[in-house]
Amino acid sequence: MAIATTNPTTGLTEQTFEEHDAAQVEKGLAEAQSAFETLRVTSYAQRAAWMRASADLLEADVDAAARMLTVEMGKPIAQSVAEVLKCVKNMRFYAEHAEGFLADEPLDDPSSVNASKAWARYEPLGVVLAVMPWNYPLWQVIRFAAPALMAGNTGVLKHASNVPQAALLLDTLFERGGFPVGSFRTLLIGSRAVAAVLEDRRVKAVTLTGSEPAGRSVAATAGAHIKKAVLELGGSDPFIVMPSADLEAAATMAVKARVANNGQSCIAAKRFIAHTDIYDEFAALFAAKMNALVVGDPLDPTTEVGPVATSSGRDELAELVDDAVARGAQVLAGGSAPAGPGYFYTPTLLAGLTDDMRIVMEEAFGPVASLYRVADREEALAIANQTTFGLSSAVWTNDAAEEDWFIRNIDAGAVFINGMTISYPELPFGGIKDSGYGRELAAAGIREFCNLKTVWKG
Numbered sequence: 212m213a214i215a216t217t218n219p220t221t222g223l224t225e226q227t228f229e230e231h232d233a234a235q236v237e238k239g240l241a242e243a244q245s246a247f248e249t250l251r252v253t254s255y256a257q258r259a260a261w262m263r264a265s266a267d268l269l270e271a272d273v274d275a276a277a278r279m280l281t282v283e284m285g286k287p288i289a290q291s292v293a294e295v296l297k298c299v300k301n302m303r304f305y306a307e308h309a310e311g312f313l314a315d316e317p318l319d320d321p322s323s324v325n326a327s328k329a330w331a332r333y334e335p336l337g338v339v340l341a342v343m344p345w346n347y348p349l350w351q352v353i354r355f356a357a358p359a360l361m362a363g364n365t366g367v368l369k370h371a372s373n374v375p376q377a378a379l380l381l382d383t384l385f386e387r388g389g390f391p392v393g394s395f396r397t398l399l400i401g402s403r404a405v406a407a408v409l410e411d412r413r414v415k416a417v418t419l420t421g422s423e424p425a426g427r428s429v430a431a432t433a434g435a436h437i438k439k440a441v442l443e444l445g446g447s448d449p450f451i452v453m454p455s456a457d458l459e460a461a462a463t464m465a466v467k468a469r470v471a472n473n474g475q476s477c478i479a480a481k482r483f484i485a486h487t488d489i490y491d492e493f494a495a496l497f498a499a500k501m502n503a504l505v506v507g508d509p510l511d512p513t514t515e516v517g518p519v520a521t522s523s524g525r526d527e528l529a530e531l532v533d534d535a536v537a538r539g540a541q542v543l544a545g546g547s548a549p550a551g552p553g554y555f556y557t558p559t560l561l562a563g564l565t566d567d568m569r570i571v572m573e574e575a576f577g578p579v580a581s582l583y584r585v586a587d588r589e590e591a592l593a594i595a596n597q598t599t600f601g602l603s604s605a606v607w608t609n610d611a612a613e614e615d616w617f618i619r620n621i622d623a624g625a626v627f628i629n630g631m632t633i634s635y636p637e638l639p640f641g642g643i644k645d646s647g648y649g650r651e652l653a654a655a656g657i658r659e660f661c662n663l664k665t666v667w668k669g
Contacts, residue, residue, distance in 0.1 A: 212372040214399055219285035219518040219554045220508055228375045231399045236408065242393025243338045243365040244413045249391045251335050251363040255310035258361050258390075265388025266302035269295060276349065276380065278510070283374045284345050284520040285554070286472050287509045298353040304636040305657065309361035312654040313661065321668075328668040333661040335363030336439065337415040340408055342369045342429060344421045345520055346475045348377035351420050354634070356395055358657035360385060367414070368397045369405055373521060406432045416440065416660050420477070423645050441649030441659050443477065443641055445574045446602030448632060449595035450480035451617065453588065454488045456607035456629070462496035465580070468605065468631035470504060470558055473517050474578035475524070477646075478603045478632045481575055483582045484591045490584045494543060494562065497582065501544035501558045518554040519577045525554040528577040535561055535568040543582070572598055588613060596622045602642035603632040624650075 215227040231239070250258070269276065277291035286294070313333040321329040339359055343351045352368060359366050370378035382397035398408065402425070409417055409432050416439035419429045426444040433440040450468060452461050468480035485493045509517030519525040529548055536542060545559030558578040564571055570581055585591045595604060603625040606617045618626050624642040625632060634640045634652060641650040649659055 212401065214372045214375050214401075216283050216376055217373060217521075218282050219520050220282075220510075220552075222522065222552050222554065225282070226376070228379075228399055230401060236398055236400060236404070239367055239393075239396040239398050240338065240408070240411055240413055243367050243396050244393075246391040246393035247335070247337050247363075247365040250360070250365060250394055251337075253363070253391075255313075255361070258363070259306040259309065261385070261389035262302050262306040262357065262361060263388075265385050265390070266299045266306070268387055269302070269384060270299045273299075279376050279380070280348055280374075281509045281517070283376055284348060284475075285509050285518040287514050287517050288512060290472060291509075294347060294350050298349050301350075301353055301636045301652075302357045305357040305361045308654075309358065309657060312657050313362060324667065326667050326669055330666050332664050332666060333362070333658060334664055336660050336662060337364060338413050339364050339366050339660050340369065340405075340414050340417040341366055342405060342417065342419040342421065342425070343371065345371035345374045346472060346477075348374040349381070352377075352381055354636075354640075354651050354656070355418050356381070356385070358652075359660055360390065360394060362657050362661055364660050365393065366395045367408065368395070369400055369408065370397065372401065375399060405429065409433060409438065410436055414438070418649075418651075418660075419443070426647060439660065441641075441651065442647030443602075443649075443651065444645060444647040445600055446477040446479075446642065446646050447481045447572075447574050447598045447600045448478060448603050448605070448623070449591075449621070450483045450605045450631075451591050451595060451607065452483070452485045452489065452493055453591075453606070453608040453610065453613060454486050455609040455613070456489070457609070458489055458493050458496060460629075461607040462493055462500055464605075464607075464631050465497055466500040466504070466558075469580045470501075470516050470578045471631075473509075473519060474558075475520060475576050478634065480605055480631060481579075481581065482594065482598075483580055484585055484594050485582065486588075486591065487584050487586055494560075494582060497580070498543040498560050501560050501580070504558045506549075506555060506557065516558055516578055519556055520554070522554050524576060525556055528556050528575060528579060531570045531573060531575050532559060532561065532579055535564065535570045538565065538568050540564055540568060540570075545579075574600070588616065592617070592620055596620075599645040600642070601644035602646040603627065605631055 280291040318329040545557035639655040
């Protein structure tokens with residue numbers, strides 16, 4: 212894929228970029244390694260000051276940065292603004308909490324190990340490679356970069372080829388905030404060049420957010436070279452609605468959970484599972500709200516759903532819907548790509564799904580929702596757990612015992628009760644099964660790329 216900004220609203224390529232050659236890649240890695248030697252011995256207070264300054268720069272540039280995100284990948288402008296500000300929040304969060312998260316952990320009774328003192332300490336690993344996707348061009352990177360740099364690591368970024376302007380903004384952001392030259396470097400390279408970078412002796416670990424095939428490839432290379440990896444891969448999250456739920460609130464949130472970011476989110480709810488006692492009412496509410504969404508130019512502040520980011524993504528989405536319809540699925544809303552320029556797909560709700568339909572097991576990355584009718588909580592759980600993914604989930608119920616039962620039995624990295632999945636700096640984030648392993652955010656996220664060193668003193 213060419214490294215270029217192609218506006219998904221128009222389908223027109225606005226700017227192209229040259230891929231970095233071997234000399235430029237080497238320069239980036241050398242600078243990152245050199246910066247690590249400085250950053251690893253810099254105080255938390257100094258790193259925090261630089262991180263806050265970087266956050267201030269990004270916040271001051273929020274309007275231009277948000278417009279860039281919308282032009283590059285098509286999300287509604289209000290959501291682009293929210294993404295930029297979420298990055299700012301995360302940077303400030305780690306500036307405040309990194310030192311506490313990585314404080315030494317003394318053993319309460321060192322005599323039990325025949326020591327006068329014993330403790331564990333967290334130390335940075337070195338240069339960490341980040342392989343990141345286009346759907347949250349700044350947030351996906353910042354949620355790794357802020358804790359990594361505050362821990363004393365440095366980063367090199369291989370971003371998605373269709374968001375090069377976001378990648379280049381990140382290349383300079385931390386340096387402009389005061390971090391040593393090379394603390395974070397963008398490498399404009401294609402997917403084929405990733406393995407060589409990961410194999411480089413200076414790169415100590417890798418984090419990837421993206422597709423399952425990409426995760427398998429990167430994990431194989433990391434494993435072959437005994438390097439730490441954190442993977443956040445696909446998801447097909449269930450959204451379960453039980454009879455005790457507030458149906459109006461559940462339907463409103465269901466729509467938001469499905470079409471946020473134009474439906475292009477790993478943690479978006481994709482499979483909606485409603486108890487038969489309330490199925491008809493919930494389905495009617497859900498369909499009406501999907502049909503009422505405003506689809507259009509994402510730079511227009513009244514737009515609620517913009518285009519899918521790429522033409523191939525729109526085509527893949529259409530194939531999943533067409534396959535389901537051909538095999539008997541009912542279309543309760545949408546179901547087609549509108550005529551005209553850009554990569555738009557109408558917000559769609561499918562029902563009457565059967566196991567022979569691809570969409571039952573494959574991730575629909577766009578504004579398409581699947582609706583299931585179930586007889587009881589056991590059937591709801593069986594559908595929730597039937598896919599190979601296990602990123603997050605949502606359950607709508609006001610029955611405390613039912614709530615506890617779902618929390619204990621859903622196979623996922625997170626369960627949200629009476630809400631939609633969203634990531635917060637304060638909460639660990641990540642999945643199980645084919646959704647990956649490792650955690651980002653909170654204390655768990657900053658510790659992923661640290662050496663937990665044990666110290667014993669006689």
